[in-house]
């Protein structure tokens with residue numbers, strides 16, 4: 001089966017079905033036998049692969065808020081065509097993360113407690129609130145796409161009326177919880193390895209999520225392009241690539257400067273378990289793609305951009321996994337490696353995400369409007385209600 | 401009972417008889433035994449370093465890290481000193497296990513309705529005016545229960561009386577902002593598995609610097625983004641207007657946005 005806009009992946013259906021089935025079975029085991037029997041988590045290592053997955057999912061779903069901010073707050077209207085795919089990615093990403101978080105909880109039946117029992121001193125509490133509120137914002141940003149398809153007009157107008165404060169709120173919430181994932185570790189200076197522990201964790205988490213979020217946008221647009229739907233012309237992609245390069249540069253400077261001031265650079269002089277992990281992360285995810293993106297040739301070539309942004313995403317994954325796992329291990333005495341069940345649940349949920357994405361792309365107007373690049377400015381009066389974030393004129397957000 | 405309670409553990413007096421652990425297990429209906437490390441069945445454990453025995457247990461910190469990280473307030477610092485746990489609230493996020501600087505809370509991993517387990521400072525006994533089971537059982541007075549301030553005075557008195565016998569430090573007096581368990585030792589604490597690099601600042605302060613910025617991000621950020629939108633939006637409108645002017649010069653100028 002070929003879905004317009006997505007490249008065909010041979011054998012995707014059987015693979016996805018297998019992964020989802022295996023994941024469902026693993027989840028069944030996890031709920032029936034408890035965390036101890038099914039995971040490699042322990043008192044010494046209470047957080048593992050799933051927390052890493054959450055970091056990753058949220059960081060990559062940063063594509064949603066960065067593009068919404070760029071297009072609708074900074075009026076970079078030429079990026080409009082990618083807004084809907086980005087919102088869809090973010091929406092699916094957040095739903096999956098919430099799902100994994102609930103599976104990860106020792107008492108999934110108590111997942112709603114943070115909503116009624118507050119502890120303002122807890123970063124975890126702040127994150128729960130941000131996640132919940134931002135997922136609501138995303139669902140409101142996504143709703144018009146569904147309503148449009150169903151031809152239900154009135155709620156679209158209603159959502160449209162609040163779209164500006166909604167977007168601003170969404171961007172603020174993202175800023176908060178993207179950095180708060182870093183703040184989670186501020187309280188373990190005695191546990192997290194000096195190469196990752198720094199009071200600047202929230203700042204570093206935020207900067208890196210911008211690089212990874214925009215990289216995801218580029219990757220997505222390249223994948224769509226392979227499927228025959230080029231949403232962003234090359235110069236626009238090249239501009240995004242410049243922003244990534246800036247974010248990467250800022251990140252590396254802040255990170256190295258911080259290591260320097262904390263005297264942690266000496267951890268890097270010997271090749272250890274930790275320093276190798278650090279080098280891998282910094283070189284793959286930050287230094288090499290930065291060097292690549294400096295070149296005009298890379299920024300304007302599909303293949304070059306593909307490689308560079310993929311590196312950013314992989315390096316980002318390294319960084320989050322290092323913070324969540326490697327930095328907390330006591331090599332070689334106490335290490336953590338996820339159990340098969342942990343891995344299967346994670347893969348299964350990822351497969352659900354990809355399948356949901358292709359299903360939604362197939363049935364909902366994600367790629368409308370079809371024209372790539374800045375559309376001609378003209379007063380369009382169509383029977384179709386104006387979709388919320390596909391504003392044709394700069395001013396229509398406030399006029400309703 | 402308005403005074404904060406505490407315990408003074410004098411390692412020079414401990415003979416390693418394990419009476420505290422046995423009494424604790426009995427009090428909390430745990431399977432009997434002699435454990436070296438804290439576990440689900442040992443709220444207190446007796447570690448051995450050469451000829452010194454060291455009791456471990458929840459320190460019932462004054463500004464407890466576990467209480468500050470718990471998203472639902474399942475852990476709380478009570479007036480009398482004990483850090484209490486409410487399993488009905490707990491969601492099982494295990495942030496407390498991750499964050500406790502003393503590695504105290506243990507998790508019921510094998511249960512499908514898991515809870516945290518740790519020393520309760522015998523809160524129910526304290527409420528009745530009794531002392532904790534472990535302190536009551538201790539035959540040598542190595543574990544002594546009392547008012548926090550009085551015990552601090554007593555600890556200082558012991559060090560001053562026999563300065564050669566102790567290292568001159570009351571562990572827990574102000575480590576991580578002070579705890580309810582004070583230790584006196586004849587050898588440096590680092591040799592006994594105590595983490596002495598944690599400083600005097602309570603751990604929760606590390607998070608507060610980040611969390612206290614939340615209202616600012618919301619208010620200043622909101623205004624900033626609103627402003628950015630207003631400016632860019634106006635620019636776009638002006639451009640649109642100018643474009644339409646070119647096409648249709650008859651349009652009256654007072655339409656200007």
Ligand code: SF4
Pocket residue numbers: 457458459460461464465466467483500501502503504505518
């Ligand atoms: S020792 Fe750990 S569990 Fe006990 S009160 Fe302090 S932070 Fe909480």
Ligand code: SF4
Pocket residue numbers: 469470471472473474475489490491492493494495496497516
């Ligand atoms: S595991 Fe329970 S007690 Fe510990 S921080 Fe999470 S909710 Fe609180």
Ligand code: SF4
Pocket residue numbers: 423424425427428443444457518519520521522532533534535
């Ligand atoms: S205070 Fe009570 S719960 Fe804590 S170690 Fe002593 S006997 Fe056990």
